[in-house]
Amino acid sequence: MRFQVLDGWRGVCALSVALFHLNALGHFHDVGFVRGSYLFVDFFFVLSGFVITHAYLGRIGDAPSAGGFLVRRFGRVWPLHAMVLLAFVPLEVLKALVGGSSEPAFSGQFEPSAFFTNMALLHALGVEKSWTWNIPSWSISAEFFAYVTFAAVCLATRRATARGQTAALTAVSALLAVVGAAVVIGFSDQYIDTSYDYGYFRCLYGFFTGHLVYRLHAASRITASSGGVAPGRPAAGLLAGMEILCLVAVIAFVAASAGNALSLAAPLVFALVVWVFTFEAGPLSRLLATTPFQRLGTWSYSVYMVHALVLAVLQKGASVMQGMLGRPLFTERTVDGTTDRLLFFGDLWAMDLLAVVYLLVVTVLSAITYRFIELPGQAFFNRLLVRMRKPSASMPVQAVPSAAEPEVKTA
Known part of the structure; x- marks a missing residue:
């Protein structure tokens, strides 16, 4: 079963995160919804827990099936992550050759040691002291280890699950969601906006909340065998109204929650x-089920992963042009006590146009990376899994359909 509408949501959220990261002084910059769009990473975590449960609940019953699941998930997230990470290297080499930057090449965010923790997907486990390399990719690290946790929980409760008794799995999942929330509330000084330090626990909170949502959905969907409606499913007319209310609530919540304690409710x-x-x-x-939104949903993981690279090229290009033109193309702006260095070409409407062009470039590049990196990467790891072991009845080796593929994604 495909959840096409959720795919559409995922695409819109990925573009919102990309716009959030655009440090440009246009009309979008001070819009509350844009400033709070980093919260959509929590939407990705919840959605990931939902679709992973949908795709794999009851299919992870032993060590080989758990291993196959993790190989498949690694093949889903790592190839694009690795290629984008590698693409940052020549930019640092160029910085070393051209000079003129306030920060030396391969320092600060781009420390060589951090390159290896990023490549190994360890950079959301507290091993780094700041954001490094492809900043949004911290959530890929957190999510992969959430997959590991999910597989471990499935193995620990496999006997009960095999008998159709999933209460143990539900109880452990609820506990993990509470633990994740408790760690974030207790230790993060930025509320939900934690990443390289407590990002794994932030992901646990969202991921296992998503698992619980799937259990609720399964209990309230139409019962095919009886042709009736299961208790808890709202009427169609009510659902239509609830969709509108949800959209309004999301816009209001994201706009109101940036940087404050209300953000802790984002997964809920x-x-x-x-x-x-x-x-x-x-x-x-x-x-959301129309073709444009479906395409955007298909490319959403690439949108999330490549937009920081596009921004890095834009920033470096503007720095070079600033020197050539002899006029400033950046300005400093202080908001909520934080000073940001923002692109500014002298006209707010010109910066709005830049934002639109930036999103179009990210979308087109994402379509390319999806076709030539994501799909071949998944196919490679699926073939590797076939060679590693014979197909298992409990975990067939074909790729999970794209509609069941979770995407991520931060600040």
Whole structure:
């Protein structure tokens, strides 16, 4: 079963995160919704827990099936992550050759030692002291280790699950969601906006909340065998209204929650949104199921992973042009006590146009990387899995359909 509408949501959220990271002084910069769009990484975590449960619940019953699951998930997230990480290297080499930067090449964010922790997907486990290299990729690290945790939980509760008794799995998942939330609340000084330090626990909070949403969805969907409606499924007319309310609530919540304690509720808010839109019953669902939104959903992982590279090229290009033109192309702006260095070409509308062009470039590049990096990467690891062991009845080796593939993604 595909959840096409959730794919559409994922694409919109990925573009919102990309716009959040654009440090340019246009009309978008001070919009509350844009400034809070880093919260959509929590939407990705919740959605990931939902679709991973949908795709693999009851299929991880022994060590080989768990290993196959992890190989497949690694093949889903790592190839593009590795290629984008490698693409940052020539930019640092160029910085060393050209000079003129306030920070030496391969220092600070681009420390060589951090390159290896990034490549090994360890950089959301507290081993780094700041954001490094492809900044949004911290959530890929956190999510992969959430996969490991999910597989371990499935193995620990496999006997009960095999008998159709999933209460143990549900209880452990709820506990992990609470633990993740407790660590973030107790130790993060930026509320939900934690990444390289407590990012794994932030992901646990969202991922296992998503698992619980799937269990709720499974209990409230139409019962095919009886042709009736399971208790808990809202009427179609009510769902249509709930979709509109969810959209308004998300916009208001994201705009109001940036940088404050309200952000800690993000996984819970997005859990409600995911649950409502799994029924695909309203006008917004029909819109999100159209081809443009579906394409964007398909490319969403690439959107999330490549936009920081596009921004790095834009920033370096603007720095070079600034020197050539002899006029400033950057300005400093202080918001909420934080001073940012922002691109500014002298006109707010010109910067708005830059934002639109930037999003178009990211989208086109994402379509290319999806076709030539993501798909071949998945195919390679699927073939590797075939060579590693014979196909298992509990975990067939074909790739999970794209609609069941979770995407991520931060600040």
